[in-house]
Amino acid sequence: MAVQEDFKPFTGPTLLLAGVVLALTNFMVVLDTTIANVSVAHISGSLGISSTQGTWVITSYAVAEAICVPLTGWLAGRFGTVKTFIFGMLGFGLFSMLCGLSNSLTMLVACRIGQGLCGGPLMPLSQTLLLRIFPKEQQGQAMGLWAMTTVTAPILGPILGGTISDSWSWHWIFFINIPIAALCAFGAHRLLSPAETGTEKLAMDKIGLALLVVWIGALQIMLDIGREHDWFGDGLIVILAIVAAIGLVVFVAWEITERQPIVDLRVFRHRGFTVSVISLAFAFAAFFASAVLIPQWLQSSMGYTATYAGYVTAFTGVGAVAMSPIVAKLIDKVDPRGLVCFGILWLGATSLLRVHWTSGADFWTLAMPQLLQGIGMPFFFIPLTTIGLGAVEPEETASAAGVMSFLRTMAGAIGTSVATTLYANNAVVARSEIVSKLNADPTSAAMQAGGFSLDQVRSTIEQTVTQESYAMAINHLFLLSAIVFAFAAMIIWVSPRPTRAVEAGAAH
Template identity: 40%
Template sequence: MTQESAPAPLTGAKFAIGTFAVALATFMNVLDSSIANVAIPTLSGNLGVSVDEGTWVITLFAAANAVSIPLTGWLTQRVGQVKLFVWAILLFVASSAACGLAPNLLVLLAARVVQGAVAGPLVPLSQALLLASFPKEKSSSALSLWAMTATVGPIAGPALGGWITDSYSWSWIFYINVPVGLFAAGAIWAVYRDRETPARKLPIDKVGLLSLIVWVAALQIMLDKGKDLDWFASPVIVILTVVAVIGFVFFLIWELTEAKPVVDLRLFAGRNFLGGTVAISVAYAIFFANLVVLPQWIQGFLGYRAVDAGLVTAPLGIFSVMLAPVMGKVMPRSDMRVLATLAFLGFAGVFFMRSQYTTGVDAYTLVLPTLLQGIPTALFFTPLTAIVLSGLPPEKIPSAAGLSNFARIFTGAVGTSLVSTGWNDRTILHHARLVEQSSVNNPNFVAAMADLQTTLHLSADKATALFASTLDAQASMLGLNDIFWLSAVIFVAIVPLIWLTKPGKGMGAGAAGAGGH
């Protein structure tokens, strides 16, 4: 499909129903990436497996999802945008139902692999369909709508998952996808079926596909299981790392020399695609990793319930949603690089605020940075997505969106693993330093212990146990503060990446099909 043969933008009821259905399908998909997280302990208990075994529900979904995302470009040309999108939604619905009905862990994991694989094309195709639905001069509004749904999903997931698990059953975190998905698929087919992109029989790059599956799956599993298996002290982690490195190098060489590669790595030759993708991937890695560890700390050390920990992170969506329509109006008159820079500096400020937390932090101090974080979040996805897709013809957008989303989501997994490990390591370091001060040779320590026993009427053993618990909480807090502070520094440090891109004619309009590439 050439730019000249692109269908006219949608109008009226078709526009309203079509964009709502596409946004709903996107929301359902991204929600599912985080909704299972808080249900793992309950789910594992009901299925009679350990929590470590239960976490494979998240690991295998992420691995299958990561593999399938970059295949979107090839699948779109083979099947057609609309058919692929609708089939992906219907298969997502079927696999969601299978997850809820699973009688044991093996069946659940098999269903999650299918669910993750068919979820891959949904995000990049939703971008392509929304961009085609809006007039070219309003493409920034399309990207804002997409960013809003893609951002709110992971934020709402933990709170919704916690509430459903506590109130009903873990199965319902999967069942809720069935009516939502069926409605979205029916509405999208009704609106978009006469706007299908041409399909043609393309040979599949089998070697490239196989090498992609091998290195991505190996690296994803290595990252997810590294902490549990003590990283490179485990032969399993060493083997997975070797397989991932060799597989990646082979994949890189093969895809760059193959005439019809399964993943079009040549897109990285474009300055805007390269700079925008690297910037959005690094930023998302820090953003998502902190979104994972913050609720863990709130539950583990502040004693919040899963649903309450989810509610603490939920205000992140308030400004994201409120500012989405504003962004649609601001972007056409703005340089995307300025907006993205403001977002990164805003994130830096928020993480610096969090680096000042103490173990006595109250709910207001927890929620305020989360609420404020919604502002840079609104400024973050849309301008960087516009930079990534600028200058590309319509037929290249599914491939580019797929590859960029793959890089973003995969870097998010890497970032989560690195941040979790870093938090653990810094906690151990601070614990050791605090223990050094907790000696009978330190008069301050001796006086503090005596005061504990006198004030709270505790025995020496109970006072020691209380002190040890307090020390653990303090070490964890100091370790997390280090992570927050480093996150703030990284956000400032990656600002120059944005300025490696060029504005080009039309980027100010947020046009995904205008110059600058």
């Protein structure tokens, strides 16, 4: 694949087809972050595992993707942007096939990790190549195309995942990636070869990468298996916690002193960047955790199919699509800190709307907070990126964007693990509280007088107590989420107002 030094942007049908290939790739990778959310119940039932273990399918992908994102620049510089893109696409397709063929949790999680490692670079690379092949005057349209796929994929993910899981089987949420990956890899090879970038033998921060994998891996495994192992009452969890803590300290020390770090932590010297990342991490952790848990609760306690759980959760994207153009116009006219504060407080308010959900809630009672939540999403993401990247030096923008993407993805994975554990523990506590106040004798007598047998009475009471305990548990989580959102909204005012504009595309 030759490198064309005097590369000129594409025109005509070639530009159109290449743009479609890149947009479709980005759509598929983003889709896979949400398509499994509503399929956890199907996967758990098929593999004979708990719903808590089922969420490992989501967190393993997110963590692997987060680890690989900082490597994107090195991979593109060492092997070429187009080659890296094609091999990532082929690897994503291969691991998607293996995910669909998995017959055990171990195999599925391992293949999801492979999927995340291959898919991690595809999102930033698709954007890089779009900016490269489109003429300067059309790059705004290119970013609009890219943004459209980024926003619409999370809407269709839950609907598609639910429909496929109910109509066929959960395996097909992975199999559908195979023809798309093959088509995009072939299209990239035929169309994008002239856009290949130069390569050079770049030094790699191998020690930094190893430390990154060790401490993140130990932390995520600890969070995922902690509940089953009685947390710090188990020696394995204690060891994992020590490894994660020591690994993090050594990693930070190494990266600060390394000349070419795998993650450039020096960008944290800018107060605006540090504050925006803290706000982003807390808010996204609370948001993503609810996106994972709501479908589980709907299916396990409310009797929803995966398809209808997908319809409920997909409403978030509708509001986001509608408000994104408005926020883009406001960003230059209004203090972005005010937009961020408004957006995150709005997310907190929608969490409070969910605090009063009951086991008798109808479809629109459940869907309306999702729709309203979507309205606040662009106010949260777009200005927060402007504040963070606008606070660093222009030459640090790429590194800062990589760090933001890495920490956002990690926050989502960690938030999901923590929320899943709290959800299960809260359900146990709520069940104890209900049972302690339950006077079963009058209820039992009334039901038996109505013709129920004693076994039917006990089964009905048991089912009701379980259903209500999980409703109380998820309500507690929504209240906690509202508090987290409030903190994330207020801390943004510690950041100074950005002093420079951020170039289109730098956010990703």
